[in-house]
Amino acid sequence: MRLYPSRAVKAALTTFTVISALTIPTAGSATAAMTSSKAGTTSAEVAAASIDAKCRSHGRNYVVRNYHRGPAKYTLRCGTSTWGWKHIKARHGWSSTMDRKISAAFWSGSPNGRGGFSTYTAQxxxxxKFRTIIGTPAGQNDLLTAYKVNTRAAAMC
Known part of the structure; x- marks a missing residue:
């Protein structure tokens, strides 16, 4: 004999799920930043500490972030002082803003001729404005570095 949940049980579970989703702060919300921050640290510092802890307990090839451009996937690995997350953190600084800029460059940036993608001003x-470079000793689709730039583009209007 099979037991099927009643409509009342299904409705209650659906209502609970919706209410739970509405009351849990999203990662980018001010509430999440306040609840995830610890005594004077920002959520970006907490995220960096979390990645740092993962990289300490895993090797340089451990993937800490995935970025997408259509069906293609690009990875950010722990890396070393010359490539990957450790390099970006030490040389260019890691923050939630850096993470968003990398994601935007991959998702909607233009190929930059350096094996990566860049974002440009609309003027x-x-x-x-921002450049990523792809290709590491660990893989072709791995992020080598990412940084803010302000050089003039070669193309004329």
Whole structure:
């Protein structure tokens, strides 16, 4: 004999799920930043500490972030002082803003001729704002580095 949940049980579970989803703060919300921060630290510092802890307990090839461009997937690995997350953190600084800029460059940036993607201003002539470079000893689709730039683009309007 099979038991099926009643409509009342299904409705109650659905209502509970919706209410739970509405009351749990999302990662980018101010509430999440306040609840996840500890005595004077920001959520970006907490996230960096979390990645740092993962990299301490795993090797340089451990994947800490995935970024997407259509069906293609690009990875950020722990890396070393010359590539990956450890390099970006030490040389360019790691924050939630850096993470968002990397994601935006992959998702909607233009190929930059350095094996990565860049974002540009909407003015004429364009100014490159942010650059990613792909290709590490660990893999072709791995993020080598990412940084803010402000050089003039070669193309004229």
């Amino acid at each position: 004429c002539p364009s100014v490159e």
